[in-house]
Amino acid sequence: DQQVKQNSxxxxxxxxxxxxxxxxxxxxxFDYFLWYKKYPxxxxxxxxxxxxxxxxxxxxxxxVFLNKSAKHLSLHIVPSQPGDSAVYFCAASGDTGTASxxxxxxxxxxxxxx
Amino acid sequence: EPEVTQTPSHQxxxxxxxxxxxxxxxxxxxxxxxxxxxxxxxxxxxxxFYNNEISEKSEIFDDQFSVExxxxxxxxxxxxxxxxxxxxxxxxxxxxxxxxxxxxAGSRLTVL
Numbered sequence: 117d118q119q120v121k122q123n124s125x126x127x128x129x130x131x132x133x134x135x136x137x138x139x140x141x142x143x144x145x146f147d148y149f150l151w152y153k154k155y156p157x158x159x160x161x162x163x164x165x166x167x168x169x170x171x172x173x174x175x176x177x178x179x180v181f182l183n184k185s186a187k188h189l190s191l192h193i194v195p196s197q198p199g200d201s202a203v204y205f206c207a208a209s210g211d212t213g214t215a216s217x218x219x220x221x222x223x224x225x226x227x228x229x230x
Numbered sequence: 231e232p233e234v235t236q237t238p239s240h241q242x243x244x245x246x247x248x249x250x251x252x253x254x255x256x257x258x259x260x261x262x263x264x265x266x267x268x269x270x271x272x273x274x275x276x277x278x279f280y281n282n283e284i285s286e287k288s289e290i291f292d293d294q295f296s297v298e299x300x301x302x303x304x305x306x307x308x309x310x311x312x313x314x315x316x317x318x319x320x321x322x323x324x325x326x327x328x329x330x331x332x333x334x335a336g337s338r339l340t341v342l
Contacts, residue, residue: 152333157336159321160321162330205272209329217275217288218329219275220273222271223272
């Protein structure tokens with residue numbers, strides 16, 4: 117039951133260029149979306165989120181775009197830095213007022229090369 | 231910066247043994263969670279806990295699993311009789327409100 121899908125298991129980008137990570141979802145009840153970053157031997161770290169009432173949210177080098185009709189979101193990192201090399205998880209939630217059950221994608225491993 | 235701490239970082243146990251994984255959530259957070267990640271697979275929700283009771287649990291969270299907040303600071307996950315397929319990284323998380331969870335570094339459980 118893959119309600120949240122990240123179809124690219126890995127991505128390699130040169131330092132300074134844009135990284136675009138994609139995520140698709142199937143459950144139309146999802147109304148809040150998050151990106152988490154994970155380094156080896158650490159837990160997922162929250163990066164940025166977006167509510168379904170918006171189509172874009174920006175925080176410094178990170179921008180998340182949401183296309184509700186296509187059930188697609190993407191994370192843009194620009195410019196990419198070597199420290200951004202990590203696994204990026206897309207997550208979705210259908211609860212905005214109570215303890216949340218996040219449904220995660222399988223992750224995309226981003227490698228930023230010099 | 232406040233963080234969620236988990237112990238032990240790695241536990242090896244024999245099949246059929248009981249295991250308790252411990253977590254100290256961020257002190258002013260109200261919601262507590264356990265997730266797990268089997269090697270090579272995605273992070274999966276196990277259980278959420280609010281106001282001293284389970285608010286939601288997944289199909290994975292069967293009768294072998296239980297959670298407890300024994301005092302004001304700890305949040306524990308107990309697996310009564312471990313199976314080989316319980317081998318995974320277990321992540322504790324907490325949140326002040328809904329949605330933005332802060333995760334701990336994880337406890338790796340290896341069942342032999």
